[in-house]
Amino acid sequence: MIDSGGVLCVFLEEAAMSYHSFLLEPISCHAWNKDRTQIALCPNNHEVHIYKKDGNNWSKIHVLKEHNGQVTGIDWAPESNRIVTCGTDRNAYVWTLKGDAWKPTLVILRINRAARCVKWSPKENKFAVGSGSRLISVCYFEKDNDWWVCKHIKKPIRSTILCLDWHPNNVLLAAGSCDFKCRIFSAYIKEVEEKPAPTAWGSKMPFGEVMFESTGTAGWVHGVCFSDSGNRVAWASHDSTVAVAEGGKTAVCASLTSETLPLLCVTFITENSLVAAGHDCYPVLFVYDSNKAALSFGGKLDVPKQSAQKGMTARERFQNLDKKATTDSKEAVLESVHKNSISQISILNGGKAQCAKFCTTGMDGGMTIWDVKTLESAMKDLKIV
């Protein structure tokens, strides 16, 4: 289209979602760099591959080989540009970019089971590792010895820690565990920081203190997330429920049972809206109303392609009845973008307060980038508050 000034204007159609298939195997975990031009992911083996965005394609620029077991968690610190990885070999490595190559530094976690998840703290001076040893290792750098040291949070954890998320104050840590509980711990390390100010979850925060423990949901807690302010925490558990707790004198919990398969990952996209995804292979929106302390289903976030409805012949109908005891013409083909469970969700732009784009990776080896504004306009009845 040419306007009166003779300048060619091109309208870029913003896609609601763009899918890229990296592998034929599951993507175990992923992390983005600060400007979202590079993604580090584990292709279901002992390595970490870093891909760089190249127009519409992705090219592999680095391969990080050091782990002796599957890499279960990757986190990329945006400011200090360091990557931390953890794996089933019970180790964690901090990688720093020296020139053109990533150099690893071993961190002794003192665990005797696999590490399952790792997260940098907001100030990037600590990171926490959840493991099957029924404890959380909080690691910080000791300048005198030029070495990463770790402290353990053990009580009252009774099973594997599956997921972690840090509170914006750099001290509180939410952990979801296989003992069916979501807890908020204090991970205050006096060697690297000042005493924290009081929060909605409490004011006394010695290391290892339990500030909040969930009740009411059964099932392993697969995903946990603090809201942008840190006053709310959401978790998804294996009994197909999602719950939000709001800190205060007494924590207020709201949970929602869903009719779908369990959700594996959850994140806040605004202070009141959550996006979660899991074994049903599509992301779902939930809305939290703090006045009623209630969580409600906001809508399915996958725009399916309009599949041509072909008419069924009488023979096909009879065959269906004979084979499947139903005359339904629904084929056993997933209409969603991801063809297998979504295992991780990450925010790309806008932070947890006003997320504009988020990314999902799954067991189908694919990565999808979802645009929130376009999704909102594409689906009627979808309101992100």
Added chain:
Amino acid sequence: MSKNTVSDRFRKVDVDEYDENKFVDEEDGGENQLGPDEAEVDSLIRSYPFRNLMGALQAVLKNPPINAKNQNVKDRAEGLVLKVLSSFKASDIEKAVQSLDKTGVDLLMKYIYKGFEKPSDNSSAILLQWHEKALSAGGVGSIVRVLTARKTV
């Protein structure tokens, strides 16, 4: 062949019992859970002239013996639920399921699967009809909750 002269009693020891890190569920008070009231449910099934089956369904889903330690209480409750479910006509099942709320549907699903465990004459056929209607009301999520429940009816 060599004769086994060494004792093999060690093979009968349950090592998990001696594991000091063994996960033990929290004990919730189960003494007050007696299961649904038999008399109330019976009267609702038999009430004349119109059998109040919807009321019977609501009544039988009250007081589920989830934490009860006595197995008899649980068996009695299951038997009662089965009795109510069998009294429904096939065409009324859908309406009955619609009248339940979310927790009711989850509880119904728990009783249905409990009933599958010990099949009797015609119970499985009736339970399958109820299962189909409960599934369309509660979705696969309700089945997932039956599988993940640590304490069930």
